Amino acid sequence: MNKQHDTKLKNDLLLRKKAEAFIPGGMWGHMHVKKLPYGYPQFFSKAKGSRIWDLDGNCYIDFMCGYGPNILGYKNADVDHAVNEQREKLDLGNGPSALVVDLAEKITMLVDSADWALFAKNGTDATTTCLTISRAATGKKKILVAKGSYHGSAPWCTPVATGVVEEDTSNLIFFEYNDSASLEVAEKKAGVDLAGIILTAFRHDVRRDQELPKKTFLEKAREICDKKNAVLILDDVRAGFRLNKRGSWVDYGVKPDLTAFSKAIGNGYPLSAVVGVDKLKQAASEIYVTGSFWCNATSMAASLKTLSIIEEIDVVAHIYYLGNNLRNGIHQIANNFGVEIFQSGPPQMPLILFEDDKGFSKGSKFVQYLLSKGIYFHPWHNMFLSLAHTAEDVDMTLDAVEYAMKKISLEF
Amino acid sequence: MNKQHDTKLKNDLLLRKKAEAFIPGGMWGHMHVKKLPYGYPQFFSKAKGSRIWDLDGNCYIDFMCGYGPNILGYKNADVDHAVNEQREKLDLGNGPSALVVDLAEKITMLVDSADWALFAKNGTDATTTCLTISRAATGKKKILVAKGSYHGSAPWCTPVATGVVEEDTSNLIFFEYNDSASLEVAEKKAGVDLAGIILTAFRHDVRRDQELPKKTFLEKAREICDKKNAVLILDDVRAGFRLNKRGSWVDYGVKPDLTAFSKAIGNGYPLSAVVGVDKLKQAASEIYVTGSFWCNATSMAASLKTLSIIEEIDVVAHIYYLGNNLRNGIHQIANNFGVEIFQSGPPQMPLILFEDDKGFSKGSKFVQYLLSKGIYFHPWHNMFLSLAHTAEDVDMTLDAVEYAMKKISLEF
Numbered sequence: 072m073n074k075q076h077d078t079k080l081k082n083d084l085l086l087r088k089k090a091e092a093f094i095p096g097g098m099w100g101h102m103h104v105k106k107l108p109y110g111y112p113q114f115f116s117k118a119k120g121s122r123i124w125d126l127d128g129n130c131y132i133d134f135m136c137g138y139g140p141n142i143l144g145y146k147n148a149d150v151d152h153a154v155n156e157q158r159e160k161l162d163l164g165n166g167p168s169a170l171v172v173d174l175a176e177k178i179t180m181l182v183d184s185a186d187w188a189l190f191a192k193n194g195t196d197a198t199t200t201c202l203t204i205s206r207a208a209t210g211k212k213k214i215l216v217a218k219g220s221y222h223g224s225a226p227w228c229t230p231v232a233t234g235v236v237e238e239d240t241s242n243l244i245f246f247e248y249n250d251s252a253s254l255e256v257a258e259k260k261a262g263v264d265l266a267g268i269i270l271t272a273f274r275h276d277v278r279r280d281q282e283l284p285k286k287t288f289l290e291k292a293r294e295i296c297d298k299k300n301a302v303l304i305l306d307d308v309r310a311g312f313r314l315n316k317r318g319s320w321v322d323y324g325v326k327p328d329l330t331a332f333s334k335a336i337g338n339g340y341p342l343s344a345v346v347g348v349d350k351l352k353q354a355a356s357e358i359y360v361t362g363s364f365w366c367n368a369t370s371m372a373a374s375l376k377t378l379s380i381i382e383e384i385d386v387v388a389h390i391y392y393l394g395n396n397l398r399n400g401i402h403q404i405a406n407n408f409g410v411e412i413f414q415s416g417p418p419q420m421p422l423i424l425f426e427d428d429k430g431f432s433k434g435s436k437f438v439q440y441l442l443s444k445g446i447y448f449h450p451w452h453n454m455f456l457s458l459a460h461t462a463e464d465v466d467m468t469l470d471a472v473e474y475a476m477k478k479i480s481l482e483f
Numbered sequence: 484m485n486k487q488h489d490t491k492l493k494n495d496l497l498l499r500k501k502a503e504a505f506i507p508g509g510m511w512g513h514m515h516v517k518k519l520p521y522g523y524p525q526f527f528s529k530a531k532g533s534r535i536w537d538l539d540g541n542c543y544i545d546f547m548c549g550y551g552p553n554i555l556g557y558k559n560a561d562v563d564h565a566v567n568e569q570r571e572k573l574d575l576g577n578g579p580s581a582l583v584v585d586l587a588e589k590i591t592m593l594v595d596s597a598d599w600a601l602f603a604k605n606g607t608d609a610t611t612t613c614l615t616i617s618r619a620a621t622g623k624k625k626i627l628v629a630k631g632s633y634h635g636s637a638p639w640c641t642p643v644a645t646g647v648v649e650e651d652t653s654n655l656i657f658f659e660y661n662d663s664a665s666l667e668v669a670e671k672k673a674g675v676d677l678a679g680i681i682l683t684a685f686r687h688d689v690r691r692d693q694e695l696p697k698k699t700f701l702e703k704a705r706e707i708c709d710k711k712n713a714v715l716i717l718d719d720v721r722a723g724f725r726l727n728k729r730g731s732w733v734d735y736g737v738k739p740d741l742t743a744f745s746k747a748i749g750n751g752y753p754l755s756a757v758v759g760v761d762k763l764k765q766a767a768s769e770i771y772v773t774g775s776f777w778c779n780a781t782s783m784a785a786s787l788k789t790l791s792i793i794e795e796i797d798v799v800a801h802i803y804y805l806g807n808n809l810r811n812g813i814h815q816i817a818n819n820f821g822v823e824i825f826q827s828g829p830p831q832m833p834l835i836l837f838e839d840d841k842g843f844s845k846g847s848k849f850v851q852y853l854l855s856k857g858i859y860f861h862p863w864h865n866m867f868l869s870l871a872h873t874a875e876d877v878d879m880t881l882d883a884v885e886y887a888m889k890k891i892s893l894e895f
Contacts, residue, residue: 086581089584089588090583090584090587092588092599093584093587093588093599093600094584094587094600095599095764095768096767096768096769098579098583099768099772099773100771100772100773100774100777101773102577102579102773102778112578113578113579114579114581115573115576115577116572116573116580117572118572118573118574118576123577133576137576137775138577138775140775140776141575145574145576146574160528161527161530161557162530162752163530163549163552163553163751164530164535165527165535165547165549165550165859166510166514166524166525166526167510167514167526167527168526168527168528169528171502171510171526172501172502172506175505176504176505179505187505187506187507188505189506189507189511192604192753192774193774193775194775195774196605199638202638202646203638203645203647204646205646206646206647206648207645207646212650223774224773224774225611226611226615229770229771229772230771231769231770233619233771234616234617234618234619234766234769235615235618236618236624238650238654239650241650334775339574339575339776339779341753341776353507354645354646355507355511356511357643357645357646358641358645359511359512359636359641359642359643360511360636360641361511361512361514361636362604362636363552363720363745363753364552364605364751364752365512367752367753370753447577
């Protein structure tokens with residue numbers, strides 16, 4: 072198999088060699104393929120709709136959407152058009168364009184828990200700003216964080232502790248996601264110093280089954296925040312606009328005080344947002360957060376168009392429907408071959424893990440076989456569907472799954 | 484004067500009112516006009532070359548360049564063309580485009596102290612990553628920071644402490660920029676726990692005269708880092724590519740271990756970079772920093788083109804020459820009217836403060852008169868010149884300065 076991939080990824084492997092000379096480790100962060108099974112391209116040359124091409128011209132039906140941002144598909148023409156129109160006028164000036172107000176208005180209309188908004192670039196900017204607002208508003212320090220939840224890569228939240236000092240995390244108290252008792256223990260530890268609780272929309276930690284939030288758990292978090300005058304923060308960076316366009320907890324009836332958005336908010340154009348409820352507006356106006364590019368008007372134009380499309384077309388329903396078909400099809404195929412798998416999380420953000428799969432050996436083989444058939448799955452990070460995915464894409468994917476699952480059933 | 488501005492900024496003032504409903508305080512961060520004298524537009528509608536337009540159609544010759552990024556001028560056609568070409572292929576995929584390697588190679592060729600590079604979005608991402616790499620490499624915690632220097636808006640460095648907790652800054656030790664004795668005191672405080680020293684390219688703190696670095700001071704910082712096995716960090720976010728395209732300290736003969744770039748690196752397209760020397764490459768490969776949009780290929784295309792232009796045309800010489808003419812002209816005019824002013828810092832990044840000007844009352848009036856004549860100056864933040872500025876722009880600006888300075892001489 073490696074041989075075959077060597078041939079398929081000739082340019083990619085050559086460029087990786089060169090990259091090592093100029094980039095520490097050849098690449099950084101979540102897009103580094105070093106932890107992925109052999110056969111993943113490091114670099115890409117082209118993307119359109121649901122398809123992505125590597126440097127060697129191999130085309131894949133992509134189920135990662137750039138790790139989330141491409142909710143409408145790559146190179147959405149309407150979004151690009153809106154960006155071009157805005158760029159003809161202004162991208163970055165000495166202040167924002169009028170779009171900043173339009174976008175803040177739009178997101179407050181769209182998202183239930185948004186009475187106001189401010190914008191940044193990274194998801195990490197948004198989650199960090201949520202912590203700062205919480206502390207500004209409450210005058211307290213402690214933040215409750217679920218073990219293993221990803222909230223970004225600033226020192227307080229990066230999953231790799233190298234270069235992080237203890238003071239970066241000394242005001243965090245950890246608990247188990249979806250475990251109300253554990254949350255209450257953390258609350259007690261915080262005592263009178265509880266500033267806030269931050270939670271991802273659902274449990275989408277890598278390398279384990281995803282879990283939708285228990286309603287009672289979210290209600291417990293809300294109750295604690297109400298009781299202790301603390302701030303309930305929804306980190307909707309990864310899931311935002313894929314579960315519910317009005318905010319990922321709307322169906323649970325639990326209202327966060329602050330929500331961090333990014334990823335899908337501008338279909339790949341760099342933008343993040345903090346939105347919040349009225350009672351935190353004053354505190355949000357008193358902190359100082361900023362960045363050289365936080366006011367790029369093109370990203371705001373992209374976001375306005377993206378959110379309009381999400382409103383007008385029922386994107387959530389589309390990706391739920393296709394994701395569900397994909398899930399059912401995979402379930403059927405696995406069943407047929409007697410392979411035990413776990414499909415978890417919302418169908419729009421699927422994750423497939425194999426039973427009894429220490430070291431992800433089955434999962435790795437599975438995605439390698441899929442790659443060889445032109446399907447880009449991830450072995451242990453949740454995947455993403457987009458509006459550009461079609462029923463035909465799902466059918467083609469299921470054909471490849473049939474092939475890969477058969478191999479797995481024979482090899483393990 | 485306010486009346487006149489009310490008329491000039493009708494749409495702007497109306498939109499500010501609306502903004503207050505949807506954005507905390509009506510705006511956030513460094514682009515908020517609340518601290519500026521009356522008469523500054525909050526919003527902009529158009530920008531081209533050295534000109535910027537507000538919502539009411541008023542056109543200004545702009546000396547802020549979007550607070551730095553626009554080093555080639557707004558809407559540089561070559562940069563936009565490179566962006567468009569790349570976007571036709573790929574912006575954000577599941578990994579970077581090949582441009583990430585091209586750009587890392589280019590910047591290591593261009594910048595003296597760069598053996599490798601990695602890329603991010605915000606200047607703050609880059610400075611924070613420099614701290615993390617320093618701590619990872621040394622296993623130590625303390626960072627020496629000059630009082631009043633701006634390194635970004637993360638909790639460890641934001642100039643407004645609201646929402647910041649003491650642990651965010653408890654590993655920083657402060658000293659006075661350009662004061663070697665003060666640096667040595669800080670070094671002693673750090674003891675054996677010194678991880679690094681971070682310094683802006685020169686002292687460009689707001690609201691005070693700028694200071695170029697003393698060679699002996701930079702040498703002292705270098706010496707301390709060498710002696711204590713600590714990391715010398717150059718925060719070249721604001722000054723990068725305007726003083727010397729090969730790094731802002733090249734002319735001082737002092738080589739930083741890490742350099743943070745952003746702002747001008749992509750002529751307004753969002754990008755930042757950390758570059759470093761070989762001995763820190765391993766540590767840089769071991770930390771985990773990332774962001775959803777750090778691999779946008781369009782920003783890398785913009786940067787490649789921007790850096791090529793900076794290499795090919797002597798942009799530094801151009802903006803130095805014009806900045807110097809502007810400075811000399813202003814000096815002459817102030818002299819003629821007997822107004823005492825201080826022009827400080829490199830001519831490419833001018834700052835003009837008035838003698839005996841508590842509360843910036845003279846400076847504020849001065850920039851208001853300039854605004855009324857279509858010149859966008861800043862009263863207390865360093866300004867920026869770009870390749871798009873022309874000798875004619877300088878002449879027109881000096882005409883307006885003549886008018887404004889005369890007013891100042893009569894009113895104070």
